[in-house]
Amino acid sequence: MDESFSTPCVVIDLAVVEANIRRFQAYADAHGLAVRPHIKTHKIPAIAERQLAAGAIGLTCQKIAEAEAMIDASPAIRDVFITYDIVGADKLARLRALAGRVRLSVVADGPEVIAGLAGAFADAPQPLTVLVECDTGARRCGVGSPERARDLALAIAGAPGLTFGGLMTYPPAGGGAAVQAFLAEAARLIDAAGLPVAVVSSGGSPDMFRAHEVAVVTEHRPGTYVYNDRSLVERGVCGWDDCALTVHATVVSVPDASRAIVDAGSKILTSDLFGLTGHGHVLGRPDLRIDQLSEEHGRIVADGPLGLAVGDRLRIVPNHACVVSNMVDAVHVLGAPGGTAVWPVVARGRMT
Amino acid sequence: MDESFSTPCVVIDLAVVEANIRRFQAYADAHGLAVRPHIKTHKIPAIAERQLAAGAIGLTCQKIAEAEAMIDASPAIRDVFITYDIVGADKLARLRALAGRVRLSVVADGPEVIAGLAGAFADAPQPLTVLVECDTGARRCGVGSPERARDLALAIAGAPGLTFGGLMTYPPAGGGAAVQAFLAEAARLIDAAGLPVAVVSSGGSPDMFRAHEVAVVTEHRPGTYVYNDRSLVERGVCGWDDCALTVHATVVSVPDASRAIVDAGSKILTSDLFGLTGHGHVLGRPDLRIDQLSEEHGRIVADGPLGLAVGDRLRIVPNHACVVSNMVDAVHVLGAPGGTAVWPVVARGRMT
Numbered sequence: 001m002d003e004s005f006s007t008p009c010v011v012i013d014l015a016v017v018e019a020n021i022r023r024f025q026a027y028a029d030a031h032g033l034a035v036r037p038h039i040k041t042h043k044i045p046a047i048a049e050r051q052l053a054a055g056a057i058g059l060t061c062q063k064i065a066e067a068e069a070m071i072d073a074s075p076a077i078r079d080v081f082i083t084y085d086i087v088g089a090d091k092l093a094r095l096r097a098l099a100g101r102v103r104l105s106v107v108a109d110g111p112e113v114i115a116g117l118a119g120a121f122a123d124a125p126q127p128l129t130v131l132v133e134c135d136t137g138a139r140r141c142g143v144g145s146p147e148r149a150r151d152l153a154l155a156i157a158g159a160p161g162l163t164f165g166g167l168m169t170y171p172p173a174g175g176g177a178a179v180q181a182f183l184a185e186a187a188r189l190i191d192a193a194g195l196p197v198a199v200v201s202s203g204g205s206p207d208m209f210r211a212h213e214v215a216v217v218t219e220h221r222p223g224t225y226v227y228n229d230r231s232l233v234e235r236g237v238c239g240w241d242d243c244a245l246t247v248h249a250t251v252v253s254v255p256d257a258s259r260a261i262v263d264a265g266s267k268i269l270t271s272d273l274f275g276l277t278g279h280g281h282v283l284g285r286p287d288l289r290i291d292q293l294s295e296e297h298g299r300i301v302a303d304g305p306l307g308l309a310v311g312d313r314l315r316i317v318p319n320h321a322c323v324v325s326n327m328v329d330a331v332h333v334l335g336a337p338g339g340t341a342v343w344p345v346v347a348r349g350r351m352t
Numbered sequence: 353m354d355e356s357f358s359t360p361c362v363v364i365d366l367a368v369v370e371a372n373i374r375r376f377q378a379y380a381d382a383h384g385l386a387v388r389p390h391i392k393t394h395k396i397p398a399i400a401e402r403q404l405a406a407g408a409i410g411l412t413c414q415k416i417a418e419a420e421a422m423i424d425a426s427p428a429i430r431d432v433f434i435t436y437d438i439v440g441a442d443k444l445a446r447l448r449a450l451a452g453r454v455r456l457s458v459v460a461d462g463p464e465v466i467a468g469l470a471g472a473f474a475d476a477p478q479p480l481t482v483l484v485e486c487d488t489g490a491r492r493c494g495v496g497s498p499e500r501a502r503d504l505a506l507a508i509a510g511a512p513g514l515t516f517g518g519l520m521t522y523p524p525a526g527g528g529a530a531v532q533a534f535l536a537e538a539a540r541l542i543d544a545a546g547l548p549v550a551v552v553s554s555g556g557s558p559d560m561f562r563a564h565e566v567a568v569v570t571e572h573r574p575g576t577y578v579y580n581d582r583s584l585v586e587r588g589v590c591g592w593d594d595c596a597l598t599v600h601a602t603v604v605s606v607p608d609a610s611r612a613i614v615d616a617g618s619k620i621l622t623s624d625l626f627g628l629t630g631h632g633h634v635l636g637r638p639d640l641r642i643d644q645l646s647e648e649h650g651r652i653v654a655d656g657p658l659g660l661a662v663g664d665r666l667r668i669v670p671n672h673a674c675v676v677s678n679m680v681d682a683v684h685v686l687g688a689p690g691g692t693a694v695w696p697v698v699a700r701g702r703m704t
Contacts, residue, residue, distance in 0.1 A: 085604040085662075087615075139644075253462060255462075255496055272618065295414065297492050297493065311439055326679075
């Protein structure tokens with residue numbers, strides 16, 4: 001373990017990143033699926049470039065500000081799908097500006113969103129590609145029925161400045177059959193209405209190696225897969241050795257035999273539980289539990305002896321990698337070209 | 353409500369900030385308590401300057417990097433208490449450098465920490481003031497008994513380069529009597545050993561207006577009080593009008609009558625629950641509940657009609673203000689000198 005990084009900090013093993021990218025790309029290639037990685041997990045242009053070089057057809061961003069930051073930083077980024085309802089005059093103006101720079105697509109799940117997009121793009125030189133977001137069980141955004149998906153597809157196709165691009169969903173974990181039923185019926189209805197469904201886009205890392213089971217899907221948008229995390233290990237999707245992101249921490253106190261305190265708290269590990277107990281996995285010490293976080297302290301307990309001393313350094317795989325990336329301005333990258341490097345998390349905190 | 357801010361964003365009402373600062377300072381003055389605000393809540397030099405101008409004797413930072421950022425930004429900051437065990441050669445060197453710039457004090461709760469500090473300050477021009485951190489029930493850092501506090505006080509007093517400064521605790525909410533018992537006995541033992549206990553420092557906002565009930569305490573380190581938040585309102589410590597920090601959000605989707613989706617998710621509200629149900633309070637709409645967050649989406653539900661439409665803007669008081677500050681690079685400040693302004697969150701993300 002590298003002792004030179006001041007803790008707490010986020011450390012990325014680039015060899016593991018590259019293996020994770022290759023593994024999912026190979027799976028997708030074998031099943032005829034396009035890959036459109038979600039940058040939310042890493043927010044780093046140099047990693048996006050590796051995803052594209054491996055075969056990804058483009059990127060996914062959740063917010064315009066993420067897309068702006070990534071596109072500003074890398075000329076390799078030429079195709080971005082923003083999987084978010086764009087609402088409000090300021091954002092529509094920025095979206096229009098971005099559409100002049102890269103191949104851009106967005107989603108809509110209601111007539112107000114379509115009307116806003118149409119207003120902004122009615123006189124654009126190129127139409128904006130808009131996919132209909134479908135709620136296939138996650139109960140977040142998205143139309144709730146295939147019929148509604150068809151109605152919105154027709155509304156998009158009939159709106160000035162817009163072109164209908166297909167269907168998009170963020171599926172619930174384990175929802176494969178219901179997702180297929182919804183999307184296949186929506187595609188059938190839209191096709192019957194005379195519109196081609198060019199793309200059916202799904203996402204998420206928990207079921208990523210089962211993406212082909214939802215036969216109607218044409219592209220997948222994995223995010224976490226690039227780093228992996230405790231939530232994916234606990235679901236059996238990968239192993240600890242596949243986790244490219246770790247938080248390095250130092251034991252700063254061992255007040256008594258019952259607990260040790262590390263310098264990593266919710267300010268770096270976040271409070272995301274993701275249905276898990278505890279706040280991360282200490283590599284090499286599966287007997288330890290991080291049972292409580294405050295902002296700058298993590299408390300470690302064990303059923304047996306702690307075996308920890310002040311100054312000991314630990315590597316923690318967080319529950320949820322994406323949100324940890326967003327806590328730091330930069331990450332330490334092991335195995336970067338030229339050796340260990342510090343890479344800024346370029347799209348960190350970009351929320352608008 | 354100001355419609356000009358691109359959402360989601362953090363908005364600070366400076367008049368409320370200033371009233372919150374005055375209210376606690378007046379309370380502390382009336383009870384003979386020194387005020388040493390914790391900057392973790394705001395991380396903004398101009399707010400620290402207001403705390404100092406109102407009568408605070410100095411500031412509290414949790415990490416050296418926070419102190420560095422604040423001191424670099426404001427010449428008004430001349431006295432900083434870092435309430436953290438400083439461990440490791442890199443941090444000790446930075447602490448030593450910082451001690452040459454301001455009046456600095458730190459804590460220790462074990463012999464390893466004291467040895468590290470003594471090694472770094474043995475040949476310093478001025479001794480470093482070190483307080484003993486006491487665990488008065490929060491079960492985080494701190495010595496577990498008054499006798500142990502005395503032993504460490506003597507160790508500090510006997511170490512080269514260090515001077516014993518007193519006792520420090522981060523008390524458990526509602527722990528007043530036990531906190532008093534521990535600290536008073538520790539002070540008695542240390543006094544009996546011939547050492548003066550110059551400072552007894554306590555902290556936290558939940559019990560801030562009962563700080564005087566722990567009679568042995570000489571100074572208080574409130575953090576959240578400057579903004580307040582839902583956790584303090586729900587505890588009865590303040591009202592919604594006393595909440596200076598709100599997250600502004602826009603409704604981006606109303607998929608059906610059961611839910612609306614806003615553009616504020618865990619990336620700005622964080623996943624901190626603080627023992628509460630839901631993820632914040634929508635001002636003016638106590639009937640609404642934010643029942644689920646993903647990174648960029650907040651889901652709003654209600655028992656009755658939602659009464660929300662795409663494009664509606666909401667102001668949300670977060671569960672925990674401090675962690676929300678840390679998510680954004682800048683905040684919009686209402687009532688700043690010269691009008692609404694954007695202030696950088698200077699010490700955001702400073703963890704080492």
